Amino acid sequence: MAGVEQITVEAGEAGMRLDRWFKTHFPGLGFGHLQKLLRSGQIRVDGGRVKADTRVEPGQTVRIPPLEVDKKGESPLTGHSIRNQGDADVLAKMLIHEDPKVFVFNKPAGLAVQGGSGVTRNVDDMLEAWRNQKGEKPRLVHRLDRDTSGVLVVARTRLAAMKLAEAFRARETKKTYWALVKGVPPKREDKISTWLIKEPTPDGDRVRVAKHGEKGAD
Known part of the structure; x- marks a missing residue:
């Protein structure tokens, strides 16, 4: 009490x-x-x-007023539940920046951002381990493909999530993708336009290049 x-x-x-x-x-x-x-x-x-x-x-x-709060499973340091210490440790290893508004992670290839078909572990679920003292879970504001490594920005508060989401909608943010290629491209700059299709695999859905007119391609 x-x-x-x-x-x-x-x-x-x-x-x-x-x-x-x-x-x-x-x-x-x-x-x-x-x-x-x-x-x-x-x-x-x-x-x-x-x-x-x-x-x-x-x-x-x-x-x-005085509250009757069930403290079962709470952390003695933060007052919130540490659901999975393993997830908390993985997030800590991926963390490359933090401030009062955001966490910035270096997401490795192979780790999904959200759950889906064939996905057994993902960042969104792992963030449960990093709820703050008020019980707030960090919020996703953008995505990276499962097989793409790179910077993932996560909002620490509801207000930060709203502002970041608006920045993405207004295209005030910029994403840059780097790829490792074999050989030397014939042109320094060019545009690739092709058809893609999503297909299920034992490790979850994957996107591959499709032939024009192939069913399900867009």
Whole structure:
């Protein structure tokens, strides 16, 4: 049990449902207990009674009464669950930059960014091991193909994810791909235009060059 707290809603939490806000800040709080506190008026926003579906806005103050939080499986250092120490270690080895807004990883070839057919391990699932003290999981904002190695930027907060996603939509970001080739290309610069097709393999879906008119090619 802890004393009464007052927590200010952050900019990255704009429009978040109150029940989700509590899930983010207090992942060990049971939904039934949360509902009981809401009905009794012990949880308030800017001094007023609220419901689970109330949307919070930046700058508002949430009153937090003493909570009964299940601490089973929590980390004694961060207060959040370390689901898989092996995943946490792999992420740490891939990390090449971090700041309050992003993590930047050097993703190796062969590791998928997201789950899919035939995928047994992927970055998105591994990020569960790096939830912060509020229970927030780092968010993917772009992708790299499974067989492509390279820089993967991951947002640490909801606000950072929104801004990065907008930057990608507005084409304010630039991706550069480097390839190892055999021999010397006849031209220093050229454009390759061809048909591609996705086909399943024992190791997951792969994309290959297809013949013009081949079924499923685009």
